[in-house]
Amino acid sequence: MNLQYINFFSLALLLLGIYGISSSARFLSVIISVQIIIVSSVINFFSFSLFLYNLSSWDKTFIFFALAALYLFSFLLVFYNYSKQSGLYEIDVLGDLRLFKLSKSDWWGEDKD
């Protein structure tokens, strides 16, 4: 196993995640893209730990706390999106959740509602 190849793989995952977030309009696609970025970071941490800092437990501690916190936040978002506490799901709407838009309305925030 070569550290360089692992790093290339993790970079590819990071770019894939960023692309997914920039282009997806669906909630699940966005969440999955975020997970891909997180996996890329975990690969980085573990590969560096394995090849460079063999005795370090710092990366494992970091990953444990960081993942626990991040997954808690992701869970909150997913729960909020799918919770059915109101009549929201009775209306037929386009689920457009693209995070970054560059239309005139999105730049200046102009809209009627």
Place this chain on the structure above:
Amino acid sequence: MIFLNLVKNIAEGIYPFYGSAVILFIAFILLFFALSGKKNAKIFFLVFSFAGISVALVLNIIMFLQKGLFSNYLFSYDRLELIKTGIILFAAINILVVISINKFEKKNFIKILLIFLLTIVSFTFYIPASNFIMIFTSLVFTISGIFMLFTSLNSDIGYTVSKEYILRNHTIRFFTVSLFALALMLAGYSVMYGSTDLKSFVQLIEAEKITDSMIKTGLFVLYGSLFVYLFIFPLQSAYIKLLKRCESASATVIWFLYFPAGLFLFLKMRKVFFYFAEGNIYIIYAVYIVAFVCIAAGNIGAVKSSSIKRILAFFYYSVFGTALIFFGFSGSGLLEENMAAIAICANLSAAAFTYFPFHLLSAKMEQHNKKDEIANLYGLLKQHKYLGVCLVIILLGFPLLLLSGTFFSFTNFIEPVIKIISVPAETGAGSGTFSLLNYLGAGTLMTGVLFLIINVVRLIAAVGKTRISAGDGSREAGKISLPKFYYIYLTLYCLAILFLLAGNILKIFDISIFPLEASEFIQMI
């Protein structure tokens, strides 16, 4: 005796988190009454929470003066952290005022209080965090708390189903961007770990490896994540759309809890920034461009908009931009580094002194008129003269406080600009290209202030408007009856702004009326 010793040991062990302990204690008591909807319980816990946060604020200052600096593996508590904690606790008191006015009648009021207090606790842990693990984890917990607070404030606000859907859609967009930014931050830390197993930004500066390309890449990703987190142009869509639709108390949560978290991370990384920025033309160029875009687009957006919440949302960008310009000045050697760090805190304070009273009043108008627009302010000066005058002073205070550096002397703010203008290009203020760059920075700063004044004059004109067209008659501000609390609240802010401005003006003549000499305080950071 054993019990007293135990208490003493615990008290010594939890410094600098006395304030957090007080708030946590109140949250613990609230836990047993979270389901209560009784009015008396609500009043009791509201007063209890106000008292707790105020005690935490005072306790932080007193204990710092007694015990001094603190540093261990996870935390580092210095004067800048004291200022930051002070700003957040002060903002917390004001947010609590807005929440209690808007949400007191709701059944879930005590639950909202509980979530609010826990969010403040995690924020007070985030501010002194110095270790990467602690910085990241406490930041994510703080954002999670802000998300819960935001959604609970916006639940059941009487919107139609389609409006509720749109609000929900934009809430998810906004916080998914934060999740993305946090995932990027994790990626940044993981790349930095490849070059060194150092665990804090201070260690990075002290180590020789800071120029390593892996660290540079990691820092680039970290700054990129901050750019995304703060919704800086052109990524502002989710923020701008959400702010217009959300309930008014939750807007203050975004402005004074969510954004400060990002700005404080920028402050934590300031020494790394200065290490690379000093003498580096490209970094300073990038900072000036980001600042220029923030100031120009933020102020133009505010001029274009007729929604008060959106105007305030756009204004916030000019606050970022002005603070960033100071970082550019510091990188060029025109200003000391501490002054740039303090500029962010000063700008946040200036924004707080204007936003809270103005937003509280405009939210009342919005509630009455069922619409969020600048026309809600028409006739205020005519019908409520006293409030109108207070509001005019508060609005004028915003650019004047920004100009005078809030708690710091006018000369601190204007000094770099004077240096750039007065010193010939070949000799000072950096020579050649640097001088040209600094002209760009000074020009941006002055343009920002000019735009800000134009925007403020526009709002003042709305407050003072006496001739109201037929279509606006029903929304006239003068027809709203306002409780006495609004008068007291606005008067307090008005007096505070006048006191700060008087202090800043007197400083030009070497007369100090502030209890603490600000310039000495800056030197100590």
